[in-house]
Amino acid sequence: MSLENKVLKRKKDLADATSAISFIFPIATFIETRLAEISDEKSLVSRVFSAGVAYSITPKVMELRKRTKQYLGIREDSHEITKLFHDAIYAGLWGFTVRPLIYLVSGETDAKKIAIGTAAVTLSGLILGGPTLYVMDVFRDFVGFEKTDRRIPNYFQRRSVRIKKCIAMGFVATGICLTGIMYKISPDNFDFAEYAVEYSERIKDYIK
Structure with missing residues (x-):
């Protein structure tokens, strides 16, 4: 594989992970903080680990x-419904x-909360897996990395390259x-800005 193709492949991988995270994180945050009653801080840690996992293994996930x-x-040329059904089961x-591994690494030890969170995320994956992978395919197309064979509404398909990127x-x-809003309306009323400052201070103390 040439250097140019390697760079393009890496860009596609980054686009896949970014689009998946953008679509899934608000939903996962709502599930964790509202349904599973996982604390906002542990939920946020799970978001960080999830992002790391997404950017690390997305190439393998997409290849599989x-x-x-x-x-x-x-x-x-298969029917769109067939593709969506496959992607739903896959996701x-x-x-x-x-998901259980991510919760454990995030510090959550309550088996009930882990079970509820995992079950809810798995169910949402079955329901939203198809749309998520559809979004990933279309996102690649819109940022100009790879044309997709998925059906895109004509209104968006006719837009210029610049508009698609926007x-x-x-x-x-x-x-x-939306992810920030999910934390803001959670029972803990989590404050991103305050947490960022506090976390920065922890890092400074650790470095010292």
């Missing part, structure tokens, strides 16, 4: 997704496998804002 589609005979299985960046910004 491609192979399972080939194994099941799902082609580019649900990943959530069921990875839409993609707006999508990421919206995901970040």
Whole structure:
């Protein structure tokens, strides 16, 4: 693989992880803080670990997704419903496998909370897995890294390259804002700014 292709592949991987995080994090945050009653701080730590996992293993996840589609005979011209169904099952299985480990690493030891959080995230993966992977495919297209065979509404398809990139960046910004709002309306009324200052002080003390 040439250097240019390696760089492009890395860009695609970063785009995949970023779009997935932007779509999933607000939902996962709501599930953890409202349904599983995990504390905001532990939930935020799980977000950080989840982001690390996403940026680390997304290339492998997407490669395995491609192979399972080939194994099941799902082609580019297959019906969109078939693709969405495959992606829903695929995402649900990943959530069921990875989520308990992330909660444990994040410091959550309450088995009931871990079970509720994992079950809810797995269920949301089954429901939203298809749309999530659809978003990842379209995001690649909009940032100009790879054309997608997924069906995109004509209104967006006709937009210029610059407008598509703006839409993609707006999508990421919206995901970040919604995640912050989920913490703000949680029972703990978590304050991002205050936590950031406190965490920075902890790091300074540790360095000293």
